Amino acid sequence: MRAKLLKNANLAVVKLGTGILTDNRNRLASGRIKQIVGQVERARRSGREVVLVSSGAVAAGMEVLGHRIRPSRLEELQACAAVGQSRLMAVYQELFSAFDVQTAQVLLTHADLQDHDRHLNARNTLMALLAGGVVPIVNENDAVSFTELTVGDNDKLAALVATLLPADLLVLLTTVEGLVRNYGKSNAKVVSSVKKIDGPTRKHAGGTQSNTSVGGMLSKLKAAEIVMRAGIPMIIGNGASRGVLSKMLAGEAVGTLFHPNESKLKGRKRWIAFFHHPEGRVIVDKGAKLALRERGMSLLAPGVVRCEGEFAAGDVIRICDTEGTEFARGITKYSLEQMNATTGKVVVHRDHLVVL
Numbered sequence: 001m002r003a004k005l006l007k008n009a010n011l012a013v014v015k016l017g018t019g020i021l022t023d024n025r026n027r028l029a030s031g032r033i034k035q036i037v038g039q040v041e042r043a044r045r046s047g048r049e050v051v052l053v054s055s056g057a058v059a060a061g062m063e064v065l066g067h068r069i070r071p072s073r074l075e076e077l078q079a080c081a082a083v084g085q086s087r088l089m090a091v092y093q094e095l096f097s098a099f100d101v102q103t104a105q106v107l108l109t110h111a112d113l114q115d116h117d118r119h120l121n122a123r124n125t126l127m128a129l130l131a132g133g134v135v136p137i138v139n140e141n142d143a144v145s146f147t148e149l150t151v152g153d154n155d156k157l158a159a160l161v162a163t164l165l166p167a168d169l170l171v172l173l174t175t176v177e178g179l180v181r182n183y184g185k186s187n188a189k190v191v192s193s194v195k196k197i198d199g200p201t202r203k204h205a206g207g208t209q210s211n212t213s214v215g216g217m218l219s220k221l222k223a224a225e226i227v228m229r230a231g232i233p234m235i236i237g238n239g240a241s242r243g244v245l246s247k248m249l250a251g252e253a254v255g256t257l258f259h260p261n262e263s264k265l266k267g268r269k270r271w272i273a274f275f276h277h278p279e280g281r282v283i284v285d286k287g288a289k290l291a292l293r294e295r296g297m298s299l300l301a302p303g304v305v306r307c308e309g310e311f312a313a314g315d316v317i318r319i320c321d322t323e324g325t326e327f328a329r330g331i332t333k334y335s336l337e338q339m340n341a342t343t344g345k346v347v348v349h350r351d352h353l354v355v356l
């Protein structure tokens, strides 16, 4: 299974975390970056396409501006990222030049990916770069946006980029071997594969959390949830271990493999499911939940118990059960105000609805 998934991974998104791009003095680890660039180039020569998602801008900027410790103020972090981003790109371009390969800087924000036109534009740009043999290097546009600066070290961004394309594989290279059971204890063991993210999986992740950089293992599990549902496999592995990417792509049992769901989501449904932060939600009864989940039906007004938050017609809303658990998302035909007068009508059509 693992070998087959990886053999067919023609388009891979590879994310490099800050920890792997820097040494223990918080400087760009150019030797290690060179090693990874070499593996990316080998993958490309064997016929695969690779999009890099790279952190490290803040760290590179800290080095240039002489900050020994990570600034705590957001604007200082953003200034570091702005300075460091060009430094980082210079390093990549120099390393890829050795293979006569061009790189492209693609800076994205979550808002870019949420807006449908900009979403499609970002995709078209990435596809055009790949078609031209260029290696796109994506980062969050930290100078204007701060989602990953505060929470994720690009794990979610990488999952969204993989989902947007869609890629056949997402690789997260970090400073630990993968998801580790009993981390730090004598019986510690890397979990080789995960089919479902459940309580025990999250517990292992908690153990690994403090020992990784900004994002930690929990943000990697959130990334896994997105791509697994989208139908894309993901591997977490140690970017410092020599040849790790080549080994992964060859199907060797390194790191932790997260298996994709069997049902792949189509483009528009991927956009509905993962690229929004819906403020409105509808609570639906048991019958409606069953109809949506088991029978793939539309959400009808009588199934709605109540509405919460703000939403307008055409917005993506959360669809939750009576316990408050979100189990689906979709585009509502009605605003919150219109909802009361819609007895019997389709509120969210099945074509615009995704069961999560």
Ligand code: GLU
Residues within 6 Å of the ligand: 018, 054, 055, 056, 057, 058, 059, 081, 139, 140, 142, 148, 149, 150, 153, 154, 214
């Ligand atoms: N996008 C950021 C970077 O490239 C994330 C990492 C961080 O917060 O330090 O540096």
